[in-house]
Amino acid sequence: MSGTVYLVGAGPGDPGLITRRALDLIAEADVILYDRLIPAGALDNARPDADLRYVGKRPGEPAVGQDEISRTLIELARAGRSVVRLKGGDPFVFGRGGEEAQALAEAGIPFEVVPGVTAGVAAPAYAGIPVTHRDDASAVAFVTGHEDPDKPESALDWTALAAFPGTLVLYMGVRNLEAIAEALIQAGRSADQPAAVVAHGTRPEQRTVTGALGDIAAKAAEAGLEPPAVTIVGEVARLRDELIWFERRPLHGRSVVVTRARAQASELAARLRALGAEAIEAPAIRIQPRESEELDRALEGIEDYSLLCLTSPNGAALLAEGLMRRGRDARSLAGTVVAAIGPGTAAELARFGIGADVIPERSVAEALAEALQDTPVDGRRVLVARAAEARDVLPDALRERGAEVDVVTLYETRAERLPEDRLDAASPTARAWYRSGR
Numbered sequence: 001m002s003g004t005v006y007l008v009g010a011g012p013g014d015p016g017l018i019t020r021r022a023l024d025l026i027a028e029a030d031v032i033l034y035d036r037l038i039p040a041g042a043l044d045n046a047r048p049d050a051d052l053r054y055v056g057k058r059p060g061e062p063a064v065g066q067d068e069i070s071r072t073l074i075e076l077a078r079a080g081r082s083v084v085r086l087k088g089g090d091p092f093v094f095g096r097g098g099e100e101a102q103a104l105a106e107a108g109i110p111f112e113v114v115p116g117v118t119a120g121v122a123a124p125a126y127a128g129i130p131v132t133h134r135d136d137a138s139a140v141a142f143v144t145g146h147e148d149p150d151k152p153e154s155a156l157d158w159t160a161l162a163a164f165p166g167t168l169v170l171y172m173g174v175r176n177l178e179a180i181a182e183a184l185i186q187a188g189r190s191a192d193q194p195a196a197v198v199a200h201g202t203r204p205e206q207r208t209v210t211g212a213l214g215d216i217a218a219k220a221a222e223a224g225l226e227p228p229a230v231t232i233v234g235e236v237a238r239l240r241d242e243l244i245w246f247e248r249r250p251l252h253g254r255s256v257v258v259t260r261a262r263a264q265a266s267e268l269a270a271r272l273r274a275l276g277a278e279a280i281e282a283p284a285i286r287i288q289p290r291e292s293e294e295l296d297r298a299l300e301g302i303e304d305y306s307l308l309c310l311t312s313p314n315g316a317a318l319l320a321e322g323l324m325r326r327g328r329d330a331r332s333l334a335g336t337v338v339a340a341i342g343p344g345t346a347a348e349l350a351r352f353g354i355g356a357d358v359i360p361e362r363s364v365a366e367a368l369a370e371a372l373q374d375t376p377v378d379g380r381r382v383l384v385a386r387a388a389e390a391r392d393v394l395p396d397a398l399r400e401r402g403a404e405v406d407v408v409t410l411y412e413t414r415a416e417r418l419p420e421d422r423l424d425a426a427s428p429t430a431r432a433w434y435r436s437g438r
């Protein structure tokens with residue numbers, strides 16, 4: 001039986017602007033054929049065994065032809081595969097999705113279309129420009145700027161477009177912008193009409209240039225705006241002065257590399273993104289759990305300790321997991337005083353139903369030793385469970401007070417190399433610094 005082909009829009013670039021339906025289909029697909037302009041991370045939840053094929057343009061290489069793409073979709077579906085054809089924005093707006101659907105229909109292959117948020121609406125919106133407005137624009141036209149208006153065979157009627165009573169949104173037109181603006185003005189559109197170019201719309205690197213139809217091409221060139229970009233021509237472009245929001249966020253335009261270990265990076269990254277930054281998750285360290293006979297013995301006999309000290313959230317989690325793996329749980333610590341070096345460690349313990357009895361004000365070993373002053377340790381057994389590369393301040397202080405201290409290593413911290421794609425995303429300066437070995 002033939003598989004289904006899903007023609008799916010991935011939205012304009014902001015990973016939050018992809019639809020739920022698109023994500024569900026990506027997660028289930030056998031094969032995904034995708035283009036260049038899909039949002040970062042869109043394929044993260046594809047099945048590990050899914051066949052992911054890039055069919056967009058590559059610099060210096062011929063693009064995979066449209067016929068070949070259509071043919072591949074048909075062949076894969078006939079082989080019974082479930083196929084997602086993922087495109088930037090909306091698949092039926094300048095995405096050649098219409099042609100692919102026609103080819104599928106002709107071949108008798110079942111297909112479904114999943115609309116996406118199109119760049120021509122989303123990029124202006126993120127620039128503070130509503131494409132329609134009760135007072136300023138009762139209609140909007142989506143226009144391809146791909147064609148050079150000077151070519152006699154141009155399919156576009158520039159006179160009709162110049163007279164269009166509403167907003168013009170031009171896709172694919174940055175390179176031809178000067179000729180397009182000229183053609184519109186020649187055909188009667190006012191050179192004074194407000195205009196804007198939005199490049200990399202809805203992405204952290206979004207940039208917008210505003211002007212009038214008569215000078216917008218020069219201004220965009222001067223600012224060095226690069227594709228992908230949409231151009232808005234119409235009175236609504238003026239509203240940006242009032243409605244700018246996305247580019248106003250405090251960290252807009254900045255990239256921040258989050259180097260925490262993977263497990264802890266996401267929360268920080270999410271907060272940075274909410275402030276407008278591009279957060280690149282590039283863990284510089286990795287937590288490597290360590291097993292040992294000492295650790296085994298300590299966990300097996302955990303009831304024999306009168307005090308247990310944990311000096312990091314990672315350690316807390318690994319200790320609790322180690323207990324669980326041995327069929328034990330929080331009850332094994334019923335008679336033990338539990339000390340956590342700080343609130344993060346205490347919170348991690350709490351996840352496993354273990355409440356910390358002692359938490360110092362400052363999260364350092366000296367402060368923990370101090371906070372334990374009133375906990376009797378003389379002649380008693382104490383377990384300090386920690387990272388391999390920790391200092392001996394705490395065990396020394398406890399031994400000095402007559403405690404019998406066992407120190408066990410739960411994990412070590414290893415340096416992690418940045419993956420190449422993350423390095424590519426970084427600025428040239430940051431990349432050089434990293435490669436120089438720091």
Ligand code: SAH
Binds near residue numbers: 091202
């Ligand atoms: N199907 C897509 C359009 C594909 S054509 C959609 O519905 O959005 C490619 C053109 O879309 C680009 O040349 C550019 O004009 C526009 N575009 C795509 N992503 C964009 C973005 N993030 N910001 C501005 N323009 C974008």
